[in-house]
Amino acid sequence: MRMISSPSPNSAKPAPVKLPREIKVLVAAAFMIAIGFGIVAPVLPQFAQSFDVSVTAAAVVVSAFAFTRLVFAPLSGWLVERMGERRTYIVGILIVAVSSAACAFAQNYWQLLVYRGLGGIGSTMFTVAAMGLLIRLAPPLARGRVSSLYSGSFLLGNIAGPAVGGLLAGLGLHLPFLVYAAALVLVAVLVATMLPAVVPSHARRAAAKEVLPLRTALVLPAYRAVLTSGFANGWSAFGIRMALVPLFATAALGAGPEVAGISLAVFAIGTGVALTFSGRLTDTWGRKPMILAGLAVNGLAMGALGFTGTEFWFFLVSAIAGLGSGLMGPAQQATVADIIGNERSGGKVLATFQMSSDLGAIIGPIAAGFLVDAFSYGPAFLMATAVALISFLFWLPAKDTKQDPAVLH
Structure with missing residues (x-):
């Protein structure tokens, strides 16, 4: 196995590393995804209970997303290795978009449960692919800073999203799901157009896969x-x-x-x-x-x-x-x-x-x-x-x- 190059602990403090544009695209995409997720989060239990189910049943809808993420994570890893990070990311985002739009038109509890669960498959796909892209694109001397930026963008989106979702819920419980779906389509377009298949010079050798x-x-x-x-x-x-x-x-x-x-x-x-x-x-x-x-x-x-x-x-x-x-x-x-x-x-x-x-x-x-x-x-x-x-x-x-x-x- 090849040894990963890294500076010696005793070496001089390196100059600040400039982050590639592609990293900034992924950070912006993470914020849009998180704010969309936050829009849906406060509405989902209420929407589930609108089908006259118990609190426990409403909670199961929330857990279904996490459960399918866990079950399909190994498949996501396999897809990343076969399809590549960028393609897996885009496909995963679009799966969640379709799932969210379908939730808005669910006619009963079981449809909502299935549609929300299917979204977990796409979620784990783009999550694993995003981590892979960050690893390939981040300069080795700035891996911590890149991870912090990416996590911070998700955090800000999760904070802002529920406030927006609460306002949209006043216009109907279906609307937040459609807004989330539209936001995810925009993310897919952003990544497809602004994140070309060509990677920066420090990661170009990774094309050998x-x-x-x-x-x-x-x-x-x-x-x-x-x-x-x-x-x-x-x-x-x-x-x-x-x-x-x-x-x-x-x-x-x-x-x-x-x-x-x-x-x-x-x-x-x-x-x-x-x-x-x-x-x-x-x-x-x-x-x-x-x-x-x-x-x-x-x-x-x-x-x-x-x-x-x-x-x-x-x-x-x-x-x-x-x-x-x-x-x-x-x-x-x-x-x-x-x-x-x-x-x-x-x-x-x-x-x-x-x-x-x-x-x-x-x-x-x-x-x-x-x-x-x-x-x-x-x-x-x-x-x-x-x-x-x-x-x-x-x-x-x-x-x-x-x-x-x-x-x-």
Whole structure:
């Protein structure tokens, strides 16, 4: 296996690296996708309940998207290796667009469930393909910064989207789905026209399409470790935060739904603050220190969240938890990028990393709900701390893929 070139830790600080235009196109596309997803998110449960189904059934519609993302992630990795990142990205975006438009015209609950689930297939396709494109196009010395920019654009879209969706919902529950579909078609056109098949000079040799097998990546301690931290972040940031925090705000704090909404926004703000500097620190300090710091901060904060007794501490600890998530995010993606390198395709490697996060997001709420029913909210939130600690232990013996590139061959 080829060794990925990387600067020595003792070398002089490199000059700022200029990012290719293609990276900016992907960042803009990510914002449009996220704001569209945010437009649909607050409307989907209400639309499902308009078919006279239970709250549980409405929640299943939300989970169906994540479930199909998880199940079809291996197929997405295979498609990236066969079709290429750019084509897989465009096809995936169009599948989600068609799925969203179909949801708007669903005549019953089961049609809505199927259409929304099909959208998850396209979602995992463009997610894995986007990660592959970022790895191929990002200069090796700016991988952390690129990951931070991309994650930040998604975050901003997720913050702005629900506000727009709430306004559109006043005009009818069908309209947000059609707006989302139109936004995705625009993204497909943007990528098809502004992201040509030709790649920048530093990644041009990747046209040979050497594929990094998953079994080869799994031999590396750093890759196994990043799978555990991806699982831990999915468990905390996408699972527990979305499923348990709103319930805790109502049941334990006696607060209304607006407090739960504010806590989610505060978490996102904490993540956004961290993303303003975590990408650059990932490129200078290394991947491992940032991931360890993120696991520690997020894990401890999520554990403490279940013991907060006032809204002030609830908001403050939520912000700290979000900060931890933002610290480790760019470093995780940069680690995977180091392992694959600019000269190879690693669809299955990327898909497996994506699956680790999705799996955490699915299992986390289920396990937490069981602990709440059996005990209380405290143990449920502490479980997130335990998961982060396990990942922390996996990372301790792993070598930093930036500071010690010899681990990659």
